[in-house]
Amino acid sequence: MSHRLIWVEPRDPTSRPSNGERLVFLSYQEVLTMEENIKYEDSFLYRIRHSTAHIMAQAVLERFPTAKIAIGPAIDDGFYYDFDLPRPLTPEDLEAVEARMRTIIKEDHPFVRHAISASEGRALFADQPFKLELIEGLESGGLDEDGNPLTEKVELSTYTHATFTDLCRGPHVDHTNQINPKAIKLMSIAGAYWRGDEHRPMLQRIYGTAWNNEAELDEYLSKIEEAKRRDHRRLGKELDLYSVVDDVGAGLILWHPKGGLIRKITENYWEDRHLASGYDFVYSPHIGKATLWETSGHLGFYRENMYSPIEIEGQEYFLKPMNCPFHLHIYKSRTRSYRELPLRFAEKGTVYRYERSGVLHGLMRVRGFTQDDAHHFCRPDQMPGEIDFVLNFCLDMLRAFGFNEFKAYLSTMPEKAVGDPEKWKDAEEALEKSLKRSGISYAVDQGGGAFYGPKIDLKVNDAIGREWQLSTIQFDFNMPERFDLTYIGEDGQEHRPYMVHRALLGSMERFFGVLIEHYAGAFPVWLSPVQAMVIPIADRHIAYAQQVAEALTAQGIRVSVDERGERMNAKIRDAQNQKIPYMLVVGDKEVEAGQVALRLRAGDNPGAMPLAEFIQIAKDDIANHA
């Protein structure tokens, strides 16, 4: 069951409002709905999409008269409808359905609403088991179409157009001719569980999209194409950053030299910032004994995500899915005084988690990854300050990598939870106050916290609008108990410290994936594996090109010389495609004047300048993370 999200108004005027989850594809709608100052759900476009879903259902039912229909809502970038069909759908089915939809639209049918009673509904949908279940839920269980509890009693209604009647609360367009037949398109076929429950039947879902006019549809489609070009899996190959190979295993990443260099630069920066901010670096092994994971509770609560044990001299060891138990033991290695708190243990710890094969996704969702993990231990009175510190530290770091648009989620106490409710309340308050002080917009996910504590998650969107969690700041009321963590207070008594888990970039893998897509592969200069490519026009310029390269290398600039027997144009094209920030063309004029002719990857051509001038430009850009 999904939790209800409550959006808190943004304090930061640069952050954008959201109607849902997909920022990228929402943007156009947002403009529309913001202009009209209405919510997406109340917009005409929403009606168009919802109505198009009904029209699609009609066309599918005509093709498959025995089809059972489930639900068909409008979503952020279109609509879908779920069906139970006698056979798998083919692309030809989709074409035929789409063609039929256009005809139905042109026939200009009115959409007519009828209020009905539950018994009328049961008679009307006697051969539609999913609708009967919906009626049941709406009537007695107080559940909406997603199976979530309803806050108020609803009146059942149907909408009818042409030959198709659906149980639906609406609203719809008045007439099908309000839909532009050239502005609709069926996009894909997918499997989807009835009511999102993997123990219930798998239905066939058709995704489609609909817009006000053809131009909007074209714009949407070209955005999808653009997104494909930004996809980190494509760019990972094109820029030779990383690979995943069959022979190694699914979800296991090989970092190539260029990707490795970007990772190394990222890690160096990360380390500098952590050292400057009061973190201690710790290291821990990749495996630990079964007893450790029993104490931590992972064998009880997390075992399905852990790999099979390794037997060593009769003892079972497990590959670590998390770093925390090790850090807890470092804390416990001696008696701690209140004077030494807060303690901040940081480690780029490589963990392995079993992820079901269907969920693996490039760098974003993998089976082995390195978390930039840290555990904070503090006194209760230090807790609000510690939260402030860590939230700001996270935001600051993400901004240093060029991320300015993220979404924050505050997840609060679930029904099943360990720990004193008073402590939960304190912690939730501290988290929320920090969020408010930070000025970013956030959503409250009521009851969405882990059983062991409330948390803040920071997420960003990938190229195709999917949201990925990077930072997480999580209270833990469980582990300090399980490991019996204590410190000696001013009063000479033992006290239980507060503990906070935090991952900042999340994992090196996912962060890299998000970074690639964020910059579409054109990394800022400080992160670019090759910062400058020297391009000699003819072979006689190679010696000078090498001198230029040596001078740049001496200044710490990462530079290569393209000595191939290609024409200058080809070298520029290749450097451009590799998204190298600076191209330095050197020919007779430059050799003679001791200059370089600068070209930027955006296509700008500042032209010839003394080498020293270029070095200053590059150094400034690097320092500014430009």
Place this chain on the structure above:
RNA sequence: GCCGACGUGGCUCAACGGCAGAGCAGCCGCCUUGUAAGCGGCAGGUUAUGGGUUCGAUUCCCAUCGUCGGCUCCA
């Protein structure tokens, strides 16, 4: 894991029961070039893996592995 689609040189793709091909990348040579692809040549594949059907399988069938789009999951 589930539903569906798909796996052919490093990459992008063709051939779809009858000799496995192209472009790019790579290598060699020629050209010596002024802001996004100069020309020519060479080399490179047990068609993901394992079975089966067939005179013959890249092509048809089954299984496994993987990829993609969803769903579910995501301490």
